[in-house]
Amino acid sequence: MKSLFWTSLFIIFYTFVGYGILLYILILIRRIFKGKREAPPTSAGELPSCTLVVAAYNEEGYIRNKIENTLALKYPAGKLRIIFITDGSTDSTPVILAKFPQVHLLHQPERKGKIAAIHRAMEFVNSDVVVFTDSNTFLNTDALLYICRHYSDPAIGAVAGEKRILTTGEADAATAGEGFYWKYESTLKRWDSELHSAMGAAGELFSVRTDLYQPVSADAILDDFMISMRIAQEGYRVTYEPDAYAVETASQNVSEELKRKVRIAAGGIQSIIWLKALLNIFKYRTLSFQYISHRVLRWTVTPFLLILVFALNIGLSAQDGSILYNALLAGQLLFYSLAFAGFLLETRQLRVKVFFIPYYFCVMNYAIGAGIIRFCRGKQSASWEKSRRK
Numbered sequence: 001m002k003s004l005f006w007t008s009l010f011i012i013f014y015t016f017v018g019y020g021i022l023l024y025i026l027i028l029i030r031r032i033f034k035g036k037r038e039a040p041p042t043s044a045g046e047l048p049s050c051t052l053v054v055a056a057y058n059e060e061g062y063i064r065n066k067i068e069n070t071l072a073l074k075y076p077a078g079k080l081r082i083i084f085i086t087d088g089s090t091d092s093t094p095v096i097l098a099k100f101p102q103v104h105l106l107h108q109p110e111r112k113g114k115i116a117a118i119h120r121a122m123e124f125v126n127s128d129v130v131v132f133t134d135s136n137t138f139l140n141t142d143a144l145l146y147i148c149r150h151y152s153d154p155a156i157g158a159v160a161g162e163k164r165i166l167t168t169g170e171a172d173a174a175t176a177g178e179g180f181y182w183k184y185e186s187t188l189k190r191w192d193s194e195l196h197s198a199m200g201a202a203g204e205l206f207s208v209r210t211d212l213y214q215p216v217s218a219d220a221i222l223d224d225f226m227i228s229m230r231i232a233q234e235g236y237r238v239t240y241e242p243d244a245y246a247v248e249t250a251s252q253n254v255s256e257e258l259k260r261k262v263r264i265a266a267g268g269i270q271s272i273i274w275l276k277a278l279l280n281i282f283k284y285r286t287l288s289f290q291y292i293s294h295r296v297l298r299w300t301v302t303p304f305l306l307i308l309v310f311a312l313n314i315g316l317s318a319q320d321g322s323i324l325y326n327a328l329l330a331g332q333l334l335f336y337s338l339a340f341a342g343f344l345l346e347t348r349q350l351r352v353k354v355f356f357i358p359y360y361f362c363v364m365n366y367a368i369g370a371g372i373i374r375f376c377r378g379k380q381s382a383s384w385e386k387s388r389r390k
Helices: 002-034 063-071 093-097 114-122 143-152 173-195 223-233 254-274 286-299 302-319 323-347 353-376
Strands: 050-055 080-085 104-106 129-134 156-166 205-209 237-249
Touching: 002 173, 002 286, 002 302, 050 063, 050 114, 050 143, 063 080, 063 093, 080 114, 104 114, 114 223, 129 143, 129 237, 143 156, 143 205, 143 237, 156 173, 156 223, 173 237, 173 286, 173 353, 205 223, 205 237, 223 237, 223 254, 223 286, 254 286, 254 353, 286 302, 302 323, 302 353, 323 353
Parallel strands: 050 080, 050 129, 080 104, 156 237
Antiparallel strands: 129 205, 156 205
């Protein structure tokens, strides 16, 4: 029982904290011998031709602001093309877009899902680089310049931008939790990228070399992650560019965020199955080490180990009675009490951030278990009802 307890506790610590510490130590060692990775200086004339692809489904509430934001992006004249694809939209999104001649609009009445729309848009892309972004996120004006400068390095196959959550001083659990999570996740991505390769990209903002783009199956749940990781599997680096960022509001509430997280968890299990070759650490070495440490553990065993460690801790405290096991149990009880307090405060719309982080952590890990069950039952479709945001 003790061996199982300490092994499980170590895996939990390594998954959420230890990997970050080890990663930072490794990049410090790398800097000593090879220096810090820096984006290569690139003049405007050296930047590749670029196509920005935006998939928009029933986004009439956002689309005008998105168009204005897109048209304000800086890039050398004649090197940027903008494509909006609105397949299946039943509101005025295509009508609004048709009023802007600077934008190439693709629309068909049939809805087949986001990834099918992206694949269709790729038939119209002939630039060196393609950048994908969501219709409800807004990019900083220099985002494309920061992303595309990396492609002067032939080892770079994809570039992931940073996702930022718009927060206010009176953030609720969804905003505070999601904002904290993405700050931590962005730090890990930056360190992953410096060591070797970022572990996938998020659909809010990422890009690939057009000739490396591989269509994924129409039933892919995390298509952006799959597309970028397949490029890494081919031996190219996926680099991370924090100065190119996409800003969006947080989920409307924790229930909406839970819906999103369950879908991501189902997609995580699907991705692990489809990318099972990457588990071969003897073949992929550093890439496999990063993939298992950053993604696989989070999406598989660690959430269940949290339950196991709590149950074992109760048994060991009753059996052993030592100060160590009692202190660890007290720490767990305090953490979960704070999470429950966060839940109660959220239901009463009271804003105390210190309780929201434990609450969000528990929601996130519950979602992984629920997502695994949903995937195993075949209940998670690639097309889904998007989460409502603030």
